[in-house]
Amino acid sequence: xxxxxxxxxxxxxxxxxxxxxxxxxxxxxxxxxxxxxxxxxxxxxxxxxxxxxxxxxxxxxxxxxxxxxxxxxxxxxxxxxxxxxxxxxxxxxxxxxxxxxxxxxxxxxxxxxxxxxxxxxxxxxxxxxxxxxxxxxxxxxxxxxxxxxxxxxxxxxxxxxxxxxxxxxxxxxxxxxxxxxxxxxxxxxxxxxxxxxxxxxxxxxxxxxxxxxxxxxxxxxxxxxxxxxxxxxxxxxxxxxxxxxxxxxxxxxxxxxxxxxxxxxxxxxxxxxxxxxxxxxxxxxxxxxxxxxxxxxxxxxxxxxxxxxxxxxxxxxxxxxxxxxxxxxxxxxxxxxxxxxxxxxxxxxxxxxxxxxxxxxxxxxxxxxxxxxxxxxxxxxxxxxxxxxxxxxxxxxxxxxxxxxxxxxxxxxxxxxxxxxxxxxxxxxxxxxxxxxxxxxxxxxxxxxxxxxxxxxxxxxxxxxxxxxxxxxxxxxxxxxxxxxxxxxxxxxxxxxxxxxxxxxxxxxxxxxxxxxxxxxxxxxxxxxxxxxxxxxxxxxxxxxxxxxxxxxxxxxxxxxxxxxxxxxxxxxxxxxxxxxxxxxxxxxx
Amino acid sequence: xxxxxxxxxxxxxxxxxxxxxxxxxxxxxxxxxxxxxxxxxxxxxxxxxxxxxxxxxxxxxxxxxxxxxxxxxxxxxxxxxxxxxxxxxxxxxxxxxxxxxxxxxxxxxxxxxxxxxxxxxxxxxxxxxxxxxxxxxxxxxxxxxxxxxxxxxxxxxxxxxxxxxxxxxxxxxxxxxxxxxxxxxxxxxxxxxxxxxxxxxxxxxxxxxxxxxxxxxxxxxxxxxxxxxxxxxxxxxxxxxxxxxxxxxxxxxxxxxxxxxxxxxxxxxxxxxxxxxxxxxxxxxxxxxxxxxxxxxxxxxxxxxxxxxxxxxxxx
Numbered sequence: 029x030x031x032x033x034x035x036x037x038x039x040x041x042x043x044x045x046x047x048x049x050x051x052x053x054x055x056x057x058x059x060x061x062x063x064x065x066x067x068x069x070x071x072x073x074x075x076x077x078x079x080x081x082x083x084x085x086x087x088x089x090x091x092x093x094x095x096x097x098x099x100x101x102x103x104x105x106x107x108x109x110x111x112x113x114x115x116x117x118x119x120x121x122x123x124x125x126x127x128x129x130x131x132x133x134x135x136x137x138x139x140x141x142x143x144x145x146x147x148x149x150x151x152x153x154x155x156x157x158x159x160x161x162x163x164x165x166x167x168x169x170x171x172x173x174x175x176x177x178x179x180x181x182x183x184x185x186x187x188x189x190x191x192x193x194x195x196x197x198x199x200x201x202x203x204x205x206x207x208x209x210x211x212x213x214x215x216x217x218x219x220x221x222x223x224x225x226x227x228x229x230x231x232x233x234x235x236x237x238x239x240x241x242x243x244x245x246x247x248x249x250x251x252x253x254x255x256x257x258x259x260x261x262x263x264x265x266x267x268x269x270x271x272x273x274x275x276x277x278x279x280x281x282x283x284x285x286x287x288x289x290x291x292x293x294x295x296x297x298x299x300x301x302x303x304x305x306x307x308x309x310x311x312x313x314x315x316x317x318x319x320x321x322x323x324x325x326x327x328x329x330x331x332x333x334x335x336x337x338x339x340x341x342x343x344x345x346x347x348x349x350x351x352x353x354x355x356x357x358x359x360x361x362x363x364x365x366x367x368x369x370x371x372x373x374x375x376x377x378x379x380x381x382x383x384x385x386x387x388x389x390x391x392x393x394x395x396x397x398x399x400x401x402x403x404x405x406x407x408x409x410x411x412x413x414x415x416x417x418x419x420x421x422x423x424x425x426x427x428x429x430x431x432x433x434x435x436x437x438x439x440x441x442x443x444x445x446x447x448x449x450x451x452x453x454x455x456x457x458x459x460x461x462x463x464x465x466x467x468x469x470x471x472x473x474x475x476x477x478x479x480x481x482x483x484x485x486x487x488x489x490x491x492x493x494x495x496x497x498x499x500x501x502x503x504x505x506x507x508x509x510x511x512x513x514x515x516x517x518x519x520x521x522x523x524x525x526x527x528x529x530x531x532x533x534x535x536x537x538x539x540x541x542x543x544x545x546x547x548x549x550x551x552x553x554x555x556x557x558x559x560x561x562x563x564x565x566x567x568x569x570x571x572x573x574x575x576x577x578x579x580x581x582x583x584x585x586x587x588x589x590x591x592x593x594x595x596x597x598x599x600x601x602x603x604x605x606x607x608x609x610x611x612x613x614x615x616x617x618x
Numbered sequence: 619x620x621x622x623x624x625x626x627x628x629x630x631x632x633x634x635x636x637x638x639x640x641x642x643x644x645x646x647x648x649x650x651x652x653x654x655x656x657x658x659x660x661x662x663x664x665x666x667x668x669x670x671x672x673x674x675x676x677x678x679x680x681x682x683x684x685x686x687x688x689x690x691x692x693x694x695x696x697x698x699x700x701x702x703x704x705x706x707x708x709x710x711x712x713x714x715x716x717x718x719x720x721x722x723x724x725x726x727x728x729x730x731x732x733x734x735x736x737x738x739x740x741x742x743x744x745x746x747x748x749x750x751x752x753x754x755x756x757x758x759x760x761x762x763x764x765x766x767x768x769x770x771x772x773x774x775x776x777x778x779x780x781x782x783x784x785x786x787x788x789x790x791x792x793x794x795x796x797x798x799x800x801x802x803x804x805x806x807x808x809x810x811x812x813x814x815x816x817x818x819x820x821x822x823x824x825x826x827x828x829x830x831x832x833x834x835x836x837x838x839x840x841x842x843x844x845x846x847x848x849x850x851x852x853x854x855x856x857x858x859x860x861x862x863x864x865x866x867x868x869x870x871x872x873x874x875x876x877x878x879x880x881x882x883x884x885x886x887x888x889x890x891x892x893x894x895x896x897x898x899x900x901x902x903x904x905x906x907x908x909x910x911x912x913x914x915x916x917x918x919x920x921x922x923x924x925x926x927x928x929x930x931x932x933x934x
Contacts, residue, residue: 372660375675419660421628457667464818579811580775600667
């Protein structure tokens, strides 16, 4: 009764949450143009896409992906053998247990009419599958907490996943073990099935079970007389052996039974088998009911992601399907950290301490963003910086075991975030080369906005630039600027500048304009001069800084050995650092 | 045998596969062994505008990884080359910076002591392998092909650090192009920037500069512009295509990667060289390769000349 009610309740919750979660793939707004697309358009467009794939030659690709990547998980194997062993053991063992043991009435019994769980091969297999899971869980714990795989972060979901599997498997093994030692279970079976009533016979059978099956009897103790055991064996063979293979075959349960045997009687008196049965069954049901909200949902979502990305070619996807695919991919992520391990720009974290630089953590933030959670401006800016800080090397996408197109996710999310109005200084770096190449993928009328915004945010901090006729004092105004320009220890060479203007003359950017001062503000030699005088605003506020090609013509030709390009680099670094901090704190105050 | 750790960077594997495949094929023919180090990360170039330390850490980590394997590094990208060279230089020259960087790299058990060298593909071809050996590996040569060589700023300058070639009058690349039988033309803007560093930051300016350079190359009579850097090549290829469509122009100056050019004259399969993968088509260049019959004729002519000379000298 309890079993049935809790089973149906958990199944009901599972189904409801499953529907809720899958519907989020169509509900979550993610990336550009997703705001304009209705849920029903996305739903029908997905159905259309799926149907047109199934009824085409692509079905063969799907089958291949299903066998190689979903079932055999070659993508994990390619990355790391130990991880593949871990995953295949947990998932393989658990799946087989589910099919053979949990669903025995529906599957095993249908396939094998003579199925009895305490007979071989089923008894042995159950323990074998269980021990596979244990080996997998041990590897998982070892990797996360002892080996400390670099850039593998453990959050609550990861710990829950390990915990729930551990509870289910260990409660199962202990349940088996306590039943082996429990006298009352033995007694009940004898009463129900043996049909024996002669006390001598009962005693010999009991002795045989204590000797061979690990039962702990309150009445009998080893050693036993050889004759009694022979008699017991005969009785066992006629009454019990039809349903009971020797306990040793259930090796994990038997081993545990041996360990706990000194407490056998107390275990029985405390009804531990019953308690463990509740834990085992409830563990399974809680796991089932909560599955769609836990990391375990990747069983479904990662498979879908692998299959979908396996057949999506290079051709442009419909915006509706792109949004749906990316919302689904958020669930497909298992937080395994492979992307973070292979990420190209990860050293940036050492200086910028923004967790969103790690791809595996970016995706956690994007999940929160897509679910419509209210995020503070500072959080948004950190996500924005994290998704933009990407050299677009596609390595994360290439290695993702769940086949997620991470690179496209970063691009799509960063394009939406950039339009929210917070300045992003990273757009003024060659990281933007990719965005330039992808211009057609952006919303064209907003393409320039983030670039202008970043420049304006910097020049807004440079008052002097705006007051053209202001009289400047002759003494340096900002000594800290000069001392700040020593990152590479060669930039300080600007003090050697004697104003010959060679740098400006050879600069191809200056040469491109009829009236360079109007377009660029200060020219290279003037910036060197401003830096020499410590005029921070003038040094930071010129367009020249951000329009520098870094072609090193100026530096190469300077007769005074001023490292002009390097000075410009350092001025850019300083400007970004100062303005980034200032605008971040002003955002916080709002 | 020459051995290098191949530093591909971010752009080539993601957006310019033909550069990788053609380089591997060419270097294989020339007997260079390439080692791939999977742990390599971004060279730091894109982040130099933002944070010097991030640049140094990224760059130095790569150097440390190669040093750990006792391998010199070869880059295919000029921006990667410039960055790694700069970081290498600073790690040798600036002790306090070196300590700081190594302290952070030390967290992963890495350290860089400056025991390896960073080379660009072109210097490896020119200096380590040598023009003579490359000549031996030629299966055919080009005839009537005029190439505008593009050196790339970050390979040439700052010369004190990159030590690639004479920064004012370089000739290394021209010699390498002429091995293939092509003519390396003289053109005024040869040493100017391709415009790529500003692509995505200030598109109009970037386009102006690229167009100026390409127009100059075309005016000087080039059939193709030739680069050995993914940024420069993409700028001359994909971005040029975008510029032309945006500014309503045609008559492009197509860009060919040096390894494609060399590969063709070495007789490497054009699929491996990825000729079809360039955005602005370059397959017509094959028509300028000398046919086998011409080659044998040439050889015969050479032999005839030899014998004539011999007979002449014998007469004397």
